[in-house]
Amino acid sequence: MPDIVIRPTTKFLKAGTIAATIVFLGLEIAYLASWQSYIPSHWVMILPPLVLLWPAARWVRREASKTVVTADRLRYETGIAARTTRTIQLSKVQDVRVEQRMAQRIFNVGDLSIETAGEASRLTLGHVDDPHRLAEEILNRAQPGPSAGPV
Numbered sequence: 001m002p003d004i005v006i007r008p009t010t011k012f013l014k015a016g017t018i019a020a021t022i023v024f025l026g027l028e029i030a031y032l033a034s035w036q037s038y039i040p041s042h043w044v045m046i047l048p049p050l051v052l053l054w055p056a057a058r059w060v061r062r063e064a065s066k067t068v069v070t071a072d073r074l075r076y077e078t079g080i081a082a083r084t085t086r087t088i089q090l091s092k093v094q095d096v097r098v099e100q101r102m103a104q105r106i107f108n109v110g111d112l113s114i115e116t117a118g119e120a121s122r123l124t125l126g127h128v129d130d131p132h133r134l135a136e137e138i139l140n141r142a143q144p145g146p147s148a149g150p151v
Helices: 013-032 045-062 102-106 131-142
Strands: 004-006 065-069 071-076 084-089 095-101 109-116 122-129
Touching: 004 131, 013 131, 045 065, 065 131, 071 122, 095 131, 102 109, 109 131, 122 131
Parallel strands: none
Antiparallel strands: 004 065, 065 071, 071 084, 095 109, 109 122
16 A cells, blocks of 8 residues: 655645735735835835745644654654654554534545554644545554455
8 A cells, every 4th residue: 555645734825825925915015105105114014024924834834744654554743853753553543533623624624633542642633635534544554454364
């Protein structure tokens, strides 16, 4: 089976980037419209780069986390400069839960909670695309295959 790589969705990131770009352009137009007036508008030129920091920070946060599901393990990695990795044997997965708020249901996005046997028993992957399909795939891989006994 091929590995599955799970990252947070880009749907909300794209929408936020479009909104920030519209605000950015609006601030630029406001500055250009008022450059000949006597109203001091130099502060308006500070705001556009600050508006674009929000989607940039969201993108960095998205890139900082990744989950890889292999045939027998689930590996959750977080961090940019310093990296933390948590590896879970799929045979220890007991339950996979999908939680979706109303906006998430509209865009087929959700939070995936994986319950395992052990000390740190829950791993939550936030804002993943098609969470029900992922939950089914993780549970299918967690189930032991058919036994190789006599037929």
